[in-house]
Amino acid sequence: MNAEAQETTGQTTVLIVDDHDLIRKGLRHAFDRDPEFEVVGEADTAADALRHAASLMPSVVIMDLRLPDGSGLDATRKLRKAHPNMGIVVLTMYAGDDQLFGALDAGASAFVPKSAPANDVVSAARHAAANPTAFSAADLAEAMQRRLTPTGPQLSPRESQVLKLLADGLSVAGIAKQLYVSESTAKTHISKLYEKLGAGNRAQALMTALKLGLLEAPDQPKF
Numbered sequence: 001m002n003a004e005a006q007e008t009t010g011q012t013t014v015l016i017v018d019d020h021d022l023i024r025k026g027l028r029h030a031f032d033r034d035p036e037f038e039v040v041g042e043a044d045t046a047a048d049a050l051r052h053a054a055s056l057m058p059s060v061v062i063m064d065l066r067l068p069d070g071s072g073l074d075a076t077r078k079l080r081k082a083h084p085n086m087g088i089v090v091l092t093m094y095a096g097d098d099q100l101f102g103a104l105d106a107g108a109s110a111f112v113p114k115s116a117p118a119n120d121v122v123s124a125a126r127h128a129a130a131n132p133t134a135f136s137a138a139d140l141a142e143a144m145q146r147r148l149t150p151t152g153p154q155l156s157p158r159e160s161q162v163l164k165l166l167a168d169g170l171s172v173a174g175i176a177k178q179l180y181v182s183e184s185t186a187k188t189h190i191s192k193l194y195e196k197l198g199a200g201n202r203a204q205a206l207m208t209a210l211k212l213g214l215l216e217a218p219d220q221p222k223f
Helices: 021-032 046-056 072-082 097-106 118-130 140-148 157-167 172-179 183-197 202-211
Strands: 012-017 037-043 060-064 087-092 110-113
Touching: 012 021, 012 046, 012 118, 021 037, 021 118, 037 046, 046 060, 046 072, 060 072, 060 118, 072 087, 072 097, 087 097, 087 118, 097 110, 097 140, 110 118, 157 172, 157 183, 157 202, 172 183, 183 202
Parallel strands: 012 037, 012 060, 060 087, 087 110
Antiparallel strands: none
16 A cells, blocks of 8 residues: 555545546545545546656555557556555446456556446455555456457458458448459458357447457547
């Protein structure tokens, strides 16, 4: 636990980093209800997060994965390097395996999807304060099993290309042009991809691919 942060208050101090005001307010309210915690600051960019963490030295930083000026994972790496004993909870709406393992590799203490109850974030912060270098995630065991013995759909190189182009928003004609194939062939590739993912349309295919770790989350936050 970050001892410096607790010397003055006796509480676990928290810095909340998210570019959405409503989310910061909701998290602050959740922490305010627990006398163990004190929210000492908020930030809405990666740059502010690093600056406030250095000046406030909180016990725990709640870090959004997607921020306007950069990746929350990059900020997490910098925080872990500068403050080895600081707890870091990565919070994200994109809770696929790639995001989970990205948080683990970046040095986060815990990983929580935004779909989880606010109390789960508080519990993760409690863990992070006590064990900043011991990673915790609700789906960690299952994600490890999926990585070691993948049971999800296995995409061919061509299907992976099509998936990426769909994620980029290209039309059937645009995909055909990129792949140097006819529109009929592009439609066939897309149809086979949807079948493997159990999807009926583009949106379902992309959401399933994100969940399975077959596709990286977009650079811009959409929460």
